[in-house]
Structures are given as structure tokens and as C-alpha cells.
Amino acid sequence: MSFAYLAALLVSLAGMIVWDVRERLFFARDAVRAAVVLAAGVAFFLLWDIAGILTGIFLHAPSRFATGWMLGPHMPVEEPVFLIFLCYLTMNLVLFLERVLRGGLRAGRRGSGDDPAGEGRR
Amino acid sequence: MTYLELMPAFLALALVPVALLAGTPREAPRRRWAAMGLALAVLIVLTVIFDSLMIAAGFFSYGDGSLTGITLWLAPVEDLAYVLAAVVLLPVLWWALGHRGHVSRCLRTWLATSRPISWVNTAYPFATAYWLLTHSVDAILIVGSLFFLIPYNLMMYGINDVFDYESDLRNPRKGGVEGALADRSEHRGILAAAVLLPLPFVLFLWAAGSPASGIVLAVSLFAVLAYSVKGLRFKEIPFLDSATSATHFVSPMVFAFAVAGAQWTATLTAVTAAFFLWGMASQAFGAVQDIRADRAGGLASIGTVLGARRTVLASAILYVVAGLSLLPAQWPVPVAALFVLPYLANLVPFLTIRDDDCERANTGWKRFLWINYLVGFAVTMLMIRSLLPA
Numbered sequence: 001m002s003f004a005y006l007a008a009l010l011v012s013l014a015g016m017i018v019w020d021v022r023e024r025l026f027f028a029r030d031a032v033r034a035a036v037v038l039a040a041g042v043a044f045f046l047l048w049d050i051a052g053i054l055t056g057i058f059l060h061a062p063s064r065f066a067t068g069w070m071l072g073p074h075m076p077v078e079e080p081v082f083l084i085f086l087c088y089l090t091m092n093l094v095l096f097l098e099r100v101l102r103g104g105l106r107a108g109r110r111g112s113g114d115d116p117a118g119e120g121r122r
Numbered sequence: 123m124t125y126l127e128l129m130p131a132f133l134a135l136a137l138v139p140v141a142l143l144a145g146t147p148r149e150a151p152r153r154r155w156a157a158m159g160l161a162l163a164v165l166i167v168l169t170v171i172f173d174s175l176m177i178a179a180g181f182f183s184y185g186d187g188s189l190t191g192i193t194l195w196l197a198p199v200e201d202l203a204y205v206l207a208a209v210v211l212l213p214v215l216w217w218a219l220g221h222r223g224h225v226s227r228c229l230r231t232w233l234a235t236s237r238p239i240s241w242v243n244t245a246y247p248f249a250t251a252y253w254l255l256t257h258s259v260d261a262i263l264i265v266g267s268l269f270f271l272i273p274y275n276l277m278m279y280g281i282n283d284v285f286d287y288e289s290d291l292r293n294p295r296k297g298g299v300e301g302a303l304a305d306r307s308e309h310r311g312i313l314a315a316a317v318l319l320p321l322p323f324v325l326f327l328w329a330a331g332s333p334a335s336g337i338v339l340a341v342s343l344f345a346v347l348a349y350s351v352k353g354l355r356f357k358e359i360p361f362l363d364s365a366t367s368a369t370h371f372v373s374p375m376v377f378a379f380a381v382a383g384a385q386w387t388a389t390l391t392a393v394t395a396a397f398f399l400w401g402m403a404s405q406a407f408g409a410v411q412d413i414r415a416d417r418a419g420g421l422a423s424i425g426t427v428l429g430a431r432r433t434v435l436a437s438a439i440l441y442v443v444a445g446l447s448l449l450p451a452q453w454p455v456p457v458a459a460l461f462v463l464p465y466l467a468n469l470v471p472f473l474t475i476r477d478d479d480c481e482r483a484n485t486g487w488k489r490f491l492w493i494n495y496l497v498g499f500a501v502t503m504l505m506i507r508s509l510l511p512a
Contacts, residue, residue, distance in 0.1 A: 033219045048132045055123045056185040090208040098157035
């Protein structure tokens with residue numbers, strides 16, 4: 001048993017939050033709307049996982065990198081964390097790319113003068 | 123079931139929020155497509171790398187024979203469906219939610235369109251038939267019941283409302299519990315929802331069933347489309363209108379028989395025939411109240427052809443035959459023949475109806491909707507009784 005995978009997921013998730021806040025992408029733009037989207041996404045993928053587990057397609061194997069804590073048959077505690085990360089990454093990516101394509105990296109920042117960390121980085 | 127068979131249902135489920143975008147202003151669609159495409163490319167690369175690492179580390183594996191065997195490095199190609207779904211589902215939902223009040227307005231419209239008062243009429247026959255035959259609560263029972271509860275009705279009534287718009291405008295009865303009159307601006311959204319919401323359920327039931335159940339499902343969906351869609355309009359072809367409407371209510375039960383792999387016995391035939399005749403009788407009686415409106419709108423129905431009084435009579439005869447057709451079935455099913463009596467009693471005041479006061483039949487139609495609940499209750503009691511040891 002180890003926390004390697006869970007820790008890696010949490011660090012990646014922290015990275016998503018930092019990216020979100022710095023660029024005002026997702027939660028930093030509209031927290032309620034982002035929460036609804038993230039919840040819907042995680043629910044959707046959990047349903048998919050459960051369907052796959054029930055039909056015997058997805059099998060979990062004990063690993064020396066995982067905690068081994070299980071939420072249910074073939075559903076390790078790491079899975080929902082991974083799904084949150086996947087949904088967060090997807091939204092950050094799409095919203096970031098949409099802004100880049102609009103040529104508005106700077107424009108997206110205009111309303112956020114209270115974000116000194118963002119100034120001068122581009 | 124293999125991963126490849128399970129996948130279409132979930133990819134279709136990820137597409138459902140697209141229906142929420144209908145009726146919103148189109149904002150830079152090309153830029154959004156491009157952002158989604160680029161994000162997908164990045165996510166595919168990341169998935170191939172990290173999925174392979176995780177499989178190499180032995181985090182998870184896949185059931186024997188559940189994969190196509192095509193892999194990108196170690197990652198099965200099927201796993202890319204996850205990121206494809208994420209890239210469609212999440213941003214579309216985000217953009218739809220960006221229009222204040224739009225999503226809740228859509229959901230309210232879909233709800234009204236699906237006629238909640240009629241939900242159980244299609245879900246209940248499916249669920250009970252399937253459970254009585256299999257005695258198991260499984261994915262088919264859950265997905266099938268949900269499908270016949272809401273998406274099936276949204277599809278049926280949504281397509282109906284959009285294609286009926288012109289004639290419904292002249293009908294003051296529509297807009298309440300019996301029918302929701304949809305505004306023209308909402309038509310695109312209703313049609314999108316009427317197709318996109320049922321799709322994942324249909325794909326799942328198709329993959330989970332047999333060739334026979336697939337055929338029943340196809341017939342059922344064709345009847346839903348053919349009833350009102352432009353070019354077919356079975357509802358305007360006298361007699362075919364009643365038969366198609368009966369198919370709407372009988373096919374969920376027949377689908378349950380087929381997907382449960384039931385032996386086709388005399389009892390199942392009797393039940394199917396009786397239910398079908400009951401459906402035709404009820405549709406015919408329902409058409410009586412609209413005779414004048416239909417004639418004014420240049421529409422044909424069993425009612426406009428036979429006239430009010432003879433349509434009520436035809437409906438009564440169909441109810442009687444429905445009851446009689448239950449008699450050869452296995453005990454205690456023949457007892458259910460008595461259940462046509464309330465429907466017959468409901469017709470009595472209208473045996474003298476004339477075409478020019480056909481709207482009077484609406485009182486009977488409202489009563490009919492409540493008789494369904496009472497008879498449904500009685501049928502349930504009979505089924506429970508038949509399950510108990512003698």
C-alpha cells in the first residue's frame with residue numbers, strides 16, 4: 001500500500017486549481033456554474049464506471065502504488081479523484097484554448113487587475 | 123457485453139446537453155469547435171501516455187474478451203472514448219449554463235412536453251412484464267423503465283407537438299394536462315431533445331438485447347415517428363391512426379417479452395391482443411372530441427370518417443373484443459376481462475353524441491385518464507394475487 005498515485009492525483013488537481021485561478025478560466029470565472037458542470041461530469045463518468053464494472057469490463061487490481069482503499073467492488077478511492085481531475089483538466093483546456101483562439105490572453109486578464117501574479121507574464 | 127457495445131450509449135449520453143444549445147445565440151461556433159478539437163488532441167496524447175503507465179503499473183485490467191485488442195502503446199483504443207465524451211459533455215454544458223435561466227426553461231419545456239401524467243402508461247407495462255418474466259432487477263429493467271418513463275414519452279409527444287403545431291393552434295384543449303402547446307421558437311430544442319435524450323437508452327437496450335428485441339424496439343420507434351412526422355402522418359390516416367397509437371402503448375410490453383427471452387404462449391398472445399384492442403378503442407374515443415377541430419383544420423381521423431356516434435360505438439365494440447380476447451389466457455388473467463367494464467360505462471353517456479357537440483366527449487376523456495389509474499391498480503392487485511401461493 002502506498003499513497004503515490006493518490007498524491008500524484010492531488011498534486012495534479014492542485015495544478016489545475018492554480019491554472020484556473022491564474023487565468024480565470026473555470027471556477028475562478030463562475031463558481032456555481034463550474035460546480036454544476038464538474039458535478040455532472042463526475043456523475044456521468046461514475047455511472048460509466050459502474051456500468052463497466054457491472055458488465056465485467058473494468059477490473060481493479062491491487063497495486064503497490066495505490067492505497068488499496070475501496071469504495072465498492074473494483075472502485076478504488078482514487079477513481080473519483082481521477083475523474084474530478086479529468087473533468088477539471090478538460091474544462092481548463094477548452095476554456096483556455098477558446099480564449100487563446102480569440103487572441104484574448106491579454107483581454108481575458110483585463111478585468112483582473114487585482115491579480116498581480118498575472119501581470120507582465122505575457 | 124463488450125466495451126465497444128457499452129460505449130455508444132455513453133457517448134450518446136454525453137451528447138444530450140447539445141439539445142440545450144438549441145435556441146441560444148450561436149457564439150463563434152468555429153472557435154468553439156476548434157477549442158474542443160485541440161483539447162481533444164491534447165487529452166488523447168495524455169491518455170495514451172498515462173493510461174499506458176497505469177496499466178503497466180497494474181492499477182487495472184479489463185475483462186477477458188471485452189476489448190477489441192487494438193491498443194495505442196498499452197492503452198486500449200476504447201479508453202479514448204472517455205476523453206471524447208468529456209470534451210463534448212462538459213464544455214457544452216458550460217456554454218448552455220452561460221445563458222441565464224435558459225437551462226431551467228428548457229427542462230421545464232421538456233417536462234411539460236413529455237406529459238408526466240402519461241409516463242407510467244408506458245413504463246409500467248414494460249417494468250411489470252419484464253419483472254414477472256425474469257424476477258430480476260438488472261440493468262435492462264432499470265434502463266428500460268427509465269427509457270419508457272420519460273425519454274420515450276418526450277420523443278412521442280415532442281415530435282407530435284412540433285408537427286401538430288398548425289392544427290393544435292386551432293384547438294383550445296391543448297396546453298393543459300392533455301397536451302402542451304409548444305411555441306414555435308422552442309421547436310428546434312424540443313426536436314433536439316426528443317432525439318438526443320432517447321438515443322443513449324435506445325443504444326443500450328439495442329446492445330443488451332437480442333435480434334428479436336431489436337426488431338420490436340425498431341417497430342416501436344418507427345410507430346412513434348410515423349404517427350406524426352411530416353410525410354408519414356399516420357395519425358391522419360383513419361384506422362391506421364388507432365393502430366399506431368395502440369402500438370405506442372403495447373410495444374413497451376412486447377419489448378419486455380422479447381428482451382426477457384420469453385416463450386410466446388397463448389397467455390402472452392391474449393394479453394398482447396387485449397392491450398392492443400384497448401389501445402385502439404381508447405385512441406378512437408379520444409379522437410371524438412376533436413372531430414370538429416380536425417374537420418376545420420382539414421385533418422382526417424377515425425372520428426372524422428365514422429362520425430362521432432359511430433366512433434363511440436366502434437370504441438365500445440373494441441373494448442368488448444379486448445375483454446373477450448383475455449378469456450383463453452391462463453388463470454387468473456381472464457378475470458381482467460372485467461376491467462373493460464369501467465371503460466364501457468364511461469362511453470355510455472356518449473352513445474347519443476352528435477358531430478356538432480363532439481366536444482362533449484372531453485368530459486369522458488378526462489374520466490378515461492383517471493380510469494387508467496384505477497384499472498392499473500386493479501391489474502397490479504391481480505398480478506400480486508397471482509404471484510402468491512394458492
